[in-house]
Every structure is written in C-alpha cells, then in structure tokens.
Amino acid sequence: MCGRAFGDGILSRLEIVEANAWKDRDEARVVCELDVEEDMTDANGNVPGSCFAFLTSLFSGLPHIVLDLSKGGTGAKGAAQVLSTTIHRNAHVGDRLKIYGRTMSRDFAVTFGRCEIWSSRDGKLVASASQMKAEGVKKGKTGNKSKL
Secondary structure, eight states: OOOSSTTHHHHHHOEEEEEEEEGGGTEEEEEEEEEOOGGGOOTTSBOOHHHHHHHHHHHHHHHHHHHHHHTTOSOOOOEEEEEEEEEOSOOBTTOEEEEEEEEEEEOSSEEEEEEEEEETTTOOEEEEEEEEEEOOOOTTOOOOOOOO
C-alpha cells in the first residue's frame, strides 16, 4: 500500500498512457492501464461493483481537470451528483484493464463525463459509466438560494 487514504494502493499502480485536451473543442481524454491485483477483488476473486464505481468516478471526472488545467485553470472542482455505472463482465486477478475517460459536455455549473473500462486480454468491455458533477459557484456569480 502506498498511503493511508482509500484507493491509494490502486491509484499508485495506474499507468498513464495518454492525457490530451483539445481546447478548441472543449474536450479532453485520459487513458490509463491497470493490472488487477488481489486488493481490488471480493471473496470470489471478482472485481466488485464498488471498485468499478471508484475507477469510473475518477476517470469520468479526470478529463475535466485536464481540460481546465490546459486552459490555465487550477483543475475543475465539484461534487458528483449522479454516477451511473454498468458492469458488463467480470474482471479477475491478472487481467489488465485499459481505462478511457473523456469529457462529454460542460457549462457554467455542470460537467458530464464518460468512462469505459476494457480488458486488454480479450478486448471486451468490462464496465462503463457516465457522471454528472456540479462545479460550484464561481467568484462574483451567485446562484439561486434555497428556500428550504
């Protein structure tokens, strides 16, 4: 294990293959690879949905950070509002995963991202997700205040 925070051991093993931003299209993509190890599996030796949710949440949001940094920002911040993850098939110890994350859209308050996790062994889709994040209010701009 690398550190004491949740997911540190997994994150320390990620290999970044690509991180690109296309400012003119307001688009970014991040690609990483990761070998499945025992700390990612459940008692049956499968990668559980919770681990896939962790990875898809990270990689559906990370491209927005890359895009924001490419535009001179400090990295997109925000809180996940909706994460919809689908597990298409099992992954096991020894499998190598290729993780693709990309921006879908963004505006003043909301970003949308997509993530797909593929098996490098057989080229099949393992998991996919889409995520909506609220970016928060920028300085000098106010949103509607709740009446609750």
